[in-house]
Amino acid sequence: MTRAVVCRASGADLDALSVLVAQALSAGPVGAWLVSDATERPLVVRRYARLLVSWGLEHGRVDTTGDRSVVAVWHRRVVAPVPSAGWMYDLHRVLGSHASRFALWHAYLDAVVPQVPHAYLAHLATRPGDEDVARVLLAAGLRGLDAEGLPSYAEVPGGRPREGVLAGLGFEPRSPILLEPGGPALWRLWRPAPDTGRCGGLPPRVRLRRGVTPLRGRLIPHPSPGSP
Numbered sequence: 001m002t003r004a005v006v007c008r009a010s011g012a013d014l015d016a017l018s019v020l021v022a023q024a025l026s027a028g029p030v031g032a033w034l035v036s037d038a039t040e041r042p043l044v045v046r047r048y049a050r051l052l053v054s055w056g057l058e059h060g061r062v063d064t065t066g067d068r069s070v071v072a073v074w075h076r077r078v079v080a081p082v083p084s085a086g087w088m089y090d091l092h093r094v095l096g097s098h099a100s101r102f103a104l105w106h107a108y109l110d111a112v113v114p115q116v117p118h119a120y121l122a123h124l125a126t127r128p129g130d131e132d133v134a135r136v137l138l139a140a141g142l143r144g145l146d147a148e149g150l151p152s153y154a155e156v157p158g159g160r161p162r163e164g165v166l167a168g169l170g171f172e173p174r175s176p177i178l179l180e181p182g183g184p185a186l187w188r189l190w191r192p193a194p195d196t197g198r199c200g201g202l203p204p205r206v207r208l209r210r211g212v213t214p215l216r217g218r219l220i221p222h223p224s225p226g227s228p
Helices: 011-027 029-034 041-059 085-111 131-148
Strands: 006-008 061-065 070-077 118-126 152-157 172-178 185-191 213-215 218-220
Touching: 006 131, 011 029, 011 041, 011 061, 011 070, 011 118, 029 041, 029 085, 041 061, 041 070, 041 085, 041 118, 061 131, 070 131, 118 131
Parallel strands: 118 152
Antiparallel strands: 006 061, 061 070, 070 118, 152 185, 172 185, 213 218
């Protein structure tokens, strides 16, 4: 059985955890979509990762391990999120001309956010080979959420959402988001609260036709009836 020391991160961990998030994001398909220029990507994504972790420390919860090999950034959503002027200001201040693509990414995600209270796993990053440690860290956090009766939500890229770290912890895939133009699919993952059943509390399914459609500064999802 994998053993890991799970702890809450603090400001002293910002540098180390930002590097971990940046490395994971840069190596994946979302990072390539966010910053197409491979030479610019590491610096731009590092700046974004630092902002992401900073916001998690200030406004949410950031869990890590004793050796800082895994980081999970969580936010509680009692109501559906609305665009934050402070977040958008910081995004443009930190990323400059690259901010528009990152803002588009967040708009895609916000367009299909679950409309029920939940805990949102905004980002999970793990050092290669430490996936079992990530499961231990997440399981510890999920036990606390289960005690509160709070479901969880996340997004993951890739074509096999049932084979990742989250799938082994009770998360089930739902309809995906397709990042346009030319980006990867992001699978929405939902973990119901205890005693609510497999789909308990999950909002109506959103079927995305070519992702969501940017229209006059808004992102309009294409809903479809039926259960997720």
